[in-house]
Amino acid sequence: MWIFQDLRRAWEYITSQTGIDPGSATAKWERAANCYPSWPVCSSYFNGGVGGPYVYIAHDNAISSDTVIHETGHHYMWNATGWWLWWDVWCYNHNLFSQEDVNCGWSEGWADFIPLAVNSTLNPNDSCFDFGSGPCGGGFFENLELRNRDDLPPVFPWGDSVEGRVAGALYDLFDGVNEGFDSATFGFTPIANNVFQAPNEDCLEAFWEGWKISEENEHHAVRAIYQNTIDYDTPPRYEPSLPDRIVLQGLGCENAIDLWTYSTDDESSDSELDWQIVYTSDWRCGATIDGGDMVDIHPQSGWLGSCDVTIQANDSLKTTNDTFRVNVLPVQAWVFLPIVMNSNP
Ligand SMILES: [Zn+2]
Numbered sequence: 001m002w003i004f005q006d007l008r009r010a011w012e013y014i015t016s017q018t019g020i021d022p023g024s025a026t027a028k029w030e031r032a033a034n035c036y037p038s039w040p041v042c043s044s045y046f047n048g049g050v051g052g053p054y055v056y057i058a059h060d061n062a063i064s065s066d067t068v069i070h071e072t073g074h075h076y077m078w079n080a081t082g083w084w085l086w087w088d089v090w091c092y093n094h095n096l097f098s099q100e101d102v103n104c105g106w107s108e109g110w111a112d113f114i115p116l117a118v119n120s121t122l123n124p125n126d127s128c129f130d131f132g133s134g135p136c137g138g139g140f141f142e143n144l145e146l147r148n149r150d151d152l153p154p155v156f157p158w159g160d161s162v163e164g165r166v167a168g169a170l171y172d173l174f175d176g177v178n179e180g181f182d183s184a185t186f187g188f189t190p191i192a193n194n195v196f197q198a199p200n201e202d203c204l205e206a207f208w209e210g211w212k213i214s215e216e217n218e219h220h221a222v223r224a225i226y227q228n229t230i231d232y233d234t235p236p237r238y239e240p241s242l243p244d245r246i247v248l249q250g251l252g253c254e255n256a257i258d259l260w261t262y263s264t265d266d267e268s269s270d271s272e273l274d275w276q277i278v279y280t281s282d283w284r285c286g287a288t289i290d291g292g293d294m295v296d297i298h299p300q301s302g303w304l305g306s307c308d309v310t311i312q313a314n315d316s317l318k319t320t321n322d323t324f325r326v327n328v329l330p331v332q333a334w335v336f337l338p339i340v341m342n343s344n345p
Pocket residue numbers: 070071074107108111
């Protein structure tokens with residue numbers, strides 16, 4: 001009955017959150033049995049091959065709802081995609097923070113994440129994968145929210161071939177509790193839509209490609225993934241490069257450069273970028289960035305000359321610098337100057 005309730009809760013959660021029917025799931029369990037006859041290893045597992053599909057729950061794991069739903073997560077992924085990692089024998093001995101390959105990291109990371117989402121209906125903000133009864137205790141457990149860029153290999157290896165990192169990234173996309181670089185609060189639906197609908201992912205990077213095609217925000221998503229030591233962020237770029245500017249002596253120039261026009265980033269929109277002046281070869285140029293992300297140039301009164309100004313664009317994870325030149329020239333003849341003045345500055 002415990003196992004049946006876990007299966008049922010998983011199906012109801014996915015269906016109610018997404019409107020997607022993940023299909024049927026079969027579980028096998030026998031009192032006091034931890035090994036399935038004819039199966040080579042003694043543990044809980046999912047079998048999508050001969051005799052399957054079904055999940056086998058070893059008796060010692062029956063108390064762990066997270067383990068039952070972990071195996072069910074493999075089953076549902078197989079239902080949706082036909083994908084089951086049976087050939088990856090190195091993956092059989094995986095654990096949450098073992099270094100595997102990206103396929104194993106994805107398959108197991110998804111299966112580690114989905115019980116945390118499903119069981120959030122029982123225990124909101126329970127970020128632990130519990131091998132016992134839980135939440136966050138009653139046996140061995142791993143709190144995915146505690147893992148971040150400060151915990152280091154070899155105890156906690158980095159990257160998308162580590163299932164605990166993949167699960168942590170999915171959990172940070174999902175949950176409403178933000179820490180470190182995590183500013184994402186997407187809930188379950190966009191994650192599940194990506195997994196359960198074509199194309200089928202076989203690694204977290206493929207999931208990320210699907211996310212980018214969707215209409216979901218990428219700036220916060222790439223930060224949540226980055227928080228879990230997986231770096232899919234590309235730095236901002238200047239396209240085209242910042243233009244040189246001529247300013248006349250004694251006359252300032254408001255809004256000389258619109259930084260949004262010259263900056264781009266694959267994950268972040270212009271409003272999600274920041275800029276700062278990191279170098280000016282001569283402070284008398286008077287270049288500043290205003291609250292509207294415009295460069296204003298107001299040279300010191302009476303000063304003539306030129307300077308180089310370096311502006312750093314920042315997507316909150318990475319930065320890029322570009323330099324432009326300001327030339328302050330003397331006024332030759334007032335009468336013929338083609339200046340358009342704003343009458344309401
Ligand atoms: Zn698994």
